[in-house]
Amino acid sequence: MSAAHRRTPPPPLCRRAGCTRRVRQEAQDAAVQALLQALQLKDPYTRAHSERVGALAALIAAELGGSGPGTAAVRLGGLLHDVGKLAVPADVLCKDGPLTDDERRLVQAHPADGDGVLRAIPVLAEARAAVLHHHERLDGTGYPGGLGGARIPEAARIVAVADAFDAMTTTRSYSRARPAPAALAELRRCAGSQFDPAMVEALERALAAVRWRTPDAAPCGETAVAEGPLLAPPLLPPLAGAGAHGATWAWLDAGAKGKEVG
Numbered sequence: 013m014s015a016a017h018r019r020t021p022p023p024p025l026c027r028r029a030g031c032t033r034r035v036r037q038e039a040q041d042a043a044v045q046a047l048l049q050a051l052q053l054k055d056p057y058t059r060a061h062s063e064r065v066g067a068l069a070a071l072i073a074a075e076l077g078g079s080g081p082g083t084a085a086v087r088l089g090g091l092l093h094d095v096g097k098l099a100v101p102a103d104v105l106c107k108d109g110p111l112t113d114d115e116r117r118l119v120q121a122h123p124a125d126g127d128g129v130l131r132a133i134p135v136l137a138e139a140r141a142a143v144l145h146h147h148e149r150l151d152g153t154g155y156p157g158g159l160g161g162a163r164i165p166e167a168a169r170i171v172a173v174a175d176a177f178d179a180m181t182t183t184r185s186y187s188r189a190r191p192a193p194a195a196l197a198e199l200r201r202c203a204g205s206q207f208d209p210a211m212v213e214a215l216e217r218a219l220a221a222v223r224w225r226t227p228d229a230a231p232c233g234e235t236a237v238a239e240g241p242l243l244a245p246p247l248l249p250p251l252a253g254a255g256a257h258g259a260t261w262a263w264l265d266a267g268a269k270g271k272e273v274g
């Protein structure tokens with residue numbers, strides 16, 4: 013056998029802690045990328061929404077500092093919070109009228125379905141609490157667990173606020189975007205019943221320190237136009253040709269006050 017045909021010996025096993033961390037990070041990024049790609053194929057709005065919620069949740073976590081859960085884990089939870097919507101039929105996901113009881117049941121299964129997806133991917137385990145509980149309410153009337161107050165994992169309380177802010181400031185098939193101040197006022201109104209007031213306050217402080225730009229209106233099934241500098245540092249690069257109109261990262265002017273997310 014010629015040298016060219018000899019088999020390349022396998023690389024030495026990675027035993028150093030730094031190497032293990034890098035391999036784990038690469039596996040985590042690849043898994044997130046694959047799930048976001050699947051969401052992109054299902055509904056570009058949900059994929060773009062997920063990226064913004066990940067960024068907003070990371071801003072809140074960073075604002076809470078050492079008293080809150082880790083920024084990276086919270087960002088992961090935000091990125092993946094709606095991954096269970098892969099199981100919701102597209103015509104239900106994008107319906108612009110009221111949902112039937114059966115359709116509502118399908119939609120409300122998405123936190124548990126998302127948790128089920130992540131259970132099968134150990135490198136994404138730290139996102140599971142936020143995914144499973146991001147529709148709980150502080151007064152205990154949310155779903156799927158009906159948890160209340162501090163029984164709701166902190167990461168889920170953060171993602172709930174980020175999710176609601178983004179939902180209110182973007183146009184969906186059934187509602188038009190509100191300006192950010194109006195969305196913050198609504199979050200304040202619901203603080204203590206639906207949302208954790210500490211998370212609402214942290215979002216307000218975070219948004220006062222950076223220039224957050226809500227994306228242009230885009231109906232369900234399309235991706236909003238996004239302009240400006242990329243969110244820094246992006247956990248994941250935008251997918252080439254993502255969405256009907258262009259890239260998906262760009263809702264934070266990262267230069268503002270030099271604040272870094274993640």
Ligand SMILES: [Fe+2]
Nearest residue numbers: 093094146147
């Ligand atoms: Fe959700």
